Amino acid sequence: MKKIFINISLLLSLVITFSSCKKKLADEFNNPELSTKPSIPNFFTAMLNNDRVRPAYWNLRTYLLLQPGVYSQTAAFDNASGVYQQNDGYTGNYWTDFYYASGNGSGVMALYRSIEKTYNGLSAADQATQKVFLEAAKVVLYDQTSKMVDAWGDIPFSQAGNLETNSAIKDAAFDDAKSIYTTCISGLDEAATFFGASTTASTAGFKKQDILLQGSLDMWRRYANSIRLRMLMRMSFLDEATAKTAVNAMLSNTAAYPLIDGGSVANYSPASSDVLLQPLTTNQNTLLNAFTEGSSFYAPDYMLNTAMLPANDPRIPVVFDKFGKTVNGVFVPNATYKAMPITFTSDQQSNNYTSYSTIDSATFLNNLKLPGVVITASEVNFLKAEALERWGSSSAAETAYNTAVSQSVAFYYYLNNLGGGKVAAPDAPTLAAFLNNTNVAYAGTTDQKLAKIWLQKWVHFGVLQSDEAWSEYRRTKFPQLTFVTQTQNGYQLPPTRLVYPSIETAYNSHYSAVQAKDTRTTKIFWDVK
Template identity: 55%
Template sequence: MKKFNKILIYGSFLLTLVSFQSCKTELEDRYVDPEQTVTPNIPAFFTQILNNPRLRSEYWHYRTFIFMHHARYTQTAYFENENTMYQQSDSYTNDYWKDFYSPGMMGIFRVMEKTFNGLSDQEKASKEIFMTAAKVVLYDQASKLVDNFGDIPFSEAGSLASTDQIKLAKFDDQKELYNTFLIGLKEANSFFKNASATNEFNRADILNSGNLTKWRKYTNSLRLRLLMRISAIDENRAKTDIMEMLNNPTEYPLLDGTNTGDYSVGTEDILLQPLTNYTSSLLDAVRELPSHYAPDYMLNTVLKTANDPRTTVLFDKFGETVGGKFIPNKEYQAMPITFTSAQANAQYMKYSVVDSATAWINNKLPGVLMTASETNFIKAEAQERWGTDAAAKTAYETAVKQSVAFYYYLNANSSNSAKATKPSSEVIDKFVTESNIAFSGDKNAKLKLIGTQKWLHFGWLQGEQAWSEYRRTGYPTLPAFPVSTLNGFQRPPVRLTYPSSEITNNSENYQAVKSKDTRDTKIFWDVN
């Protein structure tokens, strides 16, 4: 029965690819050569990898995965105080798993590999750029799976698509996978250094439009992210490699917005823009659980006390209708995290909500893969731990300014007409240097500032990164989580457990990781 199910999955995978290549969609019109649609087409496969729904800011990913898990475990979004608030959804976790494996990103990549291996040497030379770029995105997404689950199938995953043989994949060791990713990313940087984009690549690349400088910066910044993540368990390697990269920007160009606070977000960051025929938004994803109320610690403790200029593009004061007239609240205020569902339902109109233009009701909201602000926060931490305080201060202040620029960019480019006016550079500079987020104190205080501001920058929009960094650093120092009365789920987990479908379909290989498959087993880099 398992074999039959896998044949059905593979048949579905082939049907998906055929449909992708034969339908007259925007992707085909812009990026795929119609004359090649009846044969395996590496550019088309590459475009489909980039078009994965987990790379986009769309309903299903946020409603069923981020808001139900990561945003709750990091207090980056409001959640109702109820018994099941920390219970993982098995069916939705399975959807996430499938979007990577079957056919998903991994399945498509294996078909790309098989097609590539069948080419002549001359043909391979022209297609290697697709394989390298696809591998960078694959490593990015696979590292998220490691951060969520720990050991995952990888080296043997997708065997049916690549070899026409069914082989249930072993679970690769999470630490070894990180090593594979880090080595591969360094090799990709070397490749992009000497590569040249082709018109074919430019058409297929819906992420960076064929800009190899951006691909190289994305590759190096992703490597920087993963190195910092292992810095507590392999500090020597992290320190050596990170400082080598920071001290040699010519060899390792980074996605850092040219170290300018008021940088060009749309040009510099790695953002997957919505397709031109996309007309939906995160309206239902945000409000259904509900997740649209402002989270307590983020608004009341971090933003308000610093008079943070991001407040107006992250949240709306909200209000209530009295006598047929809407009366806005006088100030920004989030519900206390201790509120029960009954209290929230009775008093919600008194509290702030997520801003509608920036991320909630915005059908131009891009998928966020990497930002300059994140890179500079990593630089700041590295310099504070292993470099100079002056360099750490510069990187930190740049990162905060870039975070302000990033959220005002999302707001200004929104499909929603309710736009905010960006403060002057003088106002932003004063906020960075004179408020309670100013870079001061001892080393631990400064690392806390970096971690807290990085968490704020990620928010729920990059919920997976927020959860990983919160587990790694312990920052910010969040207020106590409400305690659930559901046995076994009283508090947030430190990892996600494998979906039941994987346990059933890959039961033999699962035995090797079964003892580690608990919500209290830490990911290898989590020693906090």
């Protein structure tokens, strides 16, 4: 790992003392001994307060929009020759934000190791009261680790965080991607079991520090189970037997394996059912600049023109805006929703974008209350639908699919409402007509049904979860996107993984062990379809 010397306790103390713009978080960290005594609760809150989870400017502008958003076509992009080449500096920022408590992320790995070390030094009695923090921190670590593996493959994991654990600087070896997945899946099961078996109510201290789920042990249990379900399904084409056994056990025993599924209710409450990281109450920053500094505010071609318009999708008015032109000082909106063709050149995009749709301003561009999306009921029900279609009852799969699509509609209207949008949610007949549209209706062969599940899940992920959309696109090969071949040698098409950033390859002596497969065409272990 890069040799960066960071005193975690001092860093957190400085952030708390001098960052007046984060008053709410400072309240969570109210501990006069923080600068001299490591505090598990404070490390935990810092771990949750992650701008790589929130839709913060830097994360959207430099990572989600430029890499996975382009590679999954969930974001529009400038059709320039180097559009498929990853930005080494920006992906290096993302990489280091996972490992170190500095910059724009929270340093998930470093903070977890600090929690682990502090916990191991406690008495048995103190460990009993602090274990809830450790188990919740594991869930967050495994969730974020899976995203790193999905982007890069093998990563430093088991030896990462030596500075925090042993106060020693030592390069961490790269762990095998599949073995990391196995560790995370097992660890998530153990964490869910802990939260389910806990006989004590959530403590006031845990509730105060838990800025993600407000101390709900039931929600932490569901969160752990749901990320485990996601990871099992992601590797299901590689090791179907293992995934099938584990997933069927989960879906056949909902009492033992509760999920983030919104109670399987179509018109559910995202605010209380989904895992969402809310913005700080002092937040005054929108995503306007993140989207408009490039071409990312244009409506993506395939999503609007192919997936949504033919289905008369009721999400269109809250995901997109018709846009238009100013004529003689008067804004004239376009007559219909329509995205620019992906085949447009960069010049054509610049000259014609006012005639085409953009993403919605209330939902995305100017929404001060937009939360970070960790996992939603809609995604979980799409996962259930796929598992049931492949290994169980097709009729049960249809129920899960219809629920997932309906919940996605409810989710985007919820986001629009947070941003002050005034679009009325679709009534029951409109939603029923949408579900019965031939482009959406759950009908056809097994392969056709699976294709509809994967397409609708891709639409649901959209730009805010473009990392998940890219992973699922590589896993399933749906939707069947067309990419314009670019002229830059070696970067004619999108990659199948990110190459390691130079900030890692230049400093980690173990890089030689993975150098041979560090290419943009190497596939992640689960990418076998």
